Amino acid sequence: MALADDTVLYRMARAESLSIVHLDSFSAVYHRASGITHLITAPAPEILATLGEAGMTRAALLDRLARDYALGDADMDVLRERLDELVATGLVSRA
Amino acid sequence: MNHQFSVAIGPVGFRIGSDWRAPIAQLETLYRAYPKPTDGVPDFTVRLFAARPWRRVLRPSVMIGGDFVLPEAAPLPLAQGLLAAEMGMNLQMALGQRRYLLLHASVVERDGEALMMTGVSGAGKSTLAALLSLRGWRLMGDEFALLDPETGQLHAFPRLVSLKNTSIATVAAEAPADRFGPLLEGTPKGTIRHFVPDAHAIATMIQPARPALILFPSFGFEPAARDVAPSEVFVRLTQASTNYVALGERGFDALTKLVTSVPARAIDYPDTASAIAQVEAAWAAR
Amino acid sequence: MMRRAPDGWLLARALRLPESTLALDAQGWTALLAIARAEQMLGTLAWRLDGVAVPPNVGRILEDAWRSVEQGRVVALWEAEAARRALAPIDERVVLLKGTAFVAADLLAGQGRSIGDLDILVPRASLDTIEAALLDAGWEWVKPDPYDDAYYRQWMHELPPLIHRDRDRMIDVHHTILPLTARITPNAAALLADAGEVAPGLWALSPEDMVVHAAAHLFADGDLAGGMRNLWDVHCLVEQDGVAGLAERAAMHGLNREVARALRLAAALYGDGAGSRLVDRLYLRRVTARDGWGRTTRPVTRMAFYIRSHWLRMPPAMLARHLWTKWRKGGAGPASG
Incomplete structure (x- = not known):
């Protein structure tokens, strides 16, 4: 569904539903609600940490990522793709 | 089933039933030093059976069944019945093991x-x-x-x-x-x-x-x-x-x-x- | 003394009277576990036997089975949630069916139950929109076979099965609970209208309709395969919600005979057994046709029921065409062994 960036809130899955183990440059994430394991690497952990459970719009998220993680030179299209992937896994939900 | 054999391998017990004596006899020989399943109750059942009754004797071929089965598992000739039993046990472990x-x-x-x-x-x-x-x-x-x-x-x-x-x-x-x-x-x-x-x-x-x-x-x-x-x-x-x-x-x-x-x-x-x-x-x- | 050969009644008795298992020896336990596994009811047995003294190795096997269905419950509920998210933009109720509905609504029938595919009921008029939304969210067709596809779309009560490309789980999208070829046409609009919300955005049939659906599935839609589990569902549903209003509801769907028979068979297997009729015995014989190795037995009864169930669903000429197509592919009849 093509919904406008400024109306849709993105939220991280509930913190207590995740078990995260840092392996090396990758982290293993067990998502208790789905029973699925995900192996994630930058910038996915940063996206999760920034979103939190309160949620924010995509535009706000991209602004915050650029500021907090010095991702200012990052390609916004790539960040959007990573965010869509996280939505597909269920680790991030749209509301 | 007509012929059967039970064995414990490590912490896992098996029961193997067969339409033929030969694979069971081979299992008895090769697993003779192994104990029986704990409490006499095996964790898994394996069945070696003929697809049709006459295939017990006519060009006998061994179908592999059990608690857990793969529909696409192809039968083996009776001469490879021992292999069929081993494959059947592996299959139970691969599909059914939930403790380890x-x-x-x-x-x-x-x-x-x-x-x-x-x-x-x-x-x-x-x-x-x-x-x-x-x-x-x-x-x-x-x-x-x-x-x-x-x-x-x-x-x-x-x-x-x-x-x-x-x-x-x-x-x-x-x-x-x-x-x-x-x-x-x-x-x-x-x-x-x-x-x-x-x-x-x-x-x-x-x-x-x-x-x-x-x-x-x-x-x-x-x-x-x-x-x-x-x-x-x-x-x-x-x-x-x-x-x-x-x-x-x-x-x-x-x-x-x-x-x-x-x-x-x-x-x-x-x-x-x-x-x-x-x-x-x-x-x-x- | 000659021992009675074990069959499905061994499992039925263990579920009805858990303490009856105290009398089992190793051979009896081995048969019970094999039968329960073959009927996909080992988790249900584990739930019923919780608190009953069992041999240590049996306890470990039941504990493994319980963990396994618990994990299955998580996965099934997540699959329902994934469907809810995919279909949220479409303003229609997503009504869960069978096992997923039982666990989502936390019913007795869901305790220890193994759950396969996700089954949902949606309005027929929205099928195309729903199909498109599911394909958009990562579900794909299972069968590329054009004959099967045409068969499903023309005659069945569901879309051809879809599987999710990442999660490898199937979804069956139904628009009613019996194939269009069946002589009985349940009231699909009433099924949807009287559904209740069991979790945010997730719906389940009314308690009466759950029993009606189980009965329809048992007698009109299937060849009685999985009958022990299906009748256990009926038993638990009735135990939890009673039978008030059930006969009227069944009559409204045109399934009063099927529902009445399901209640009698469930009572014969898992309840007091009152009111079982002579003709019910044939059904019970078929439902309990399972030996101590987990094999189906009584092949003559079984084939008769297979043909019967197809006849119920399809007029004879259509059946001939269907079987012919299946035979040519070398796969007619139920699996044996």
């Missing part, structure tokens, strides 16, 4: 510590395990490593070692003839001969061991060795497990604990002599 995290790996133990070897078929993990068991290591299993989520220890599953093609002669050169099953030619995997684990391996099969080293052997290359990063070990072991997903968080906890606490190395070797030397070197440096 099942890793497709061979395991040997020394001084209470376990060495786990895993990799794609043809990497020689069965052969290596058999040869190491002839050099003072305890054979814990050539096919499955059973990781206990409660304790982090590995349980033994010392079924008959399945030797294929050229590895049959390699092991036969070092072991007495009475430890081998019949030569099974023309199987879907080529020529197969089963190798009976030694008396010590069978007598101590209920003793678990702490995992101390994970090796990824590759046959056919010049000798080389490298460390393997935990995330790579994690991915490779989830791919080498048939029940990782089914175990849920217990599987996740067990596997993340294993890969973050046990060193892992990849070793390449051109021949078995080099392989044994590399395994010993990696073990000494763990």
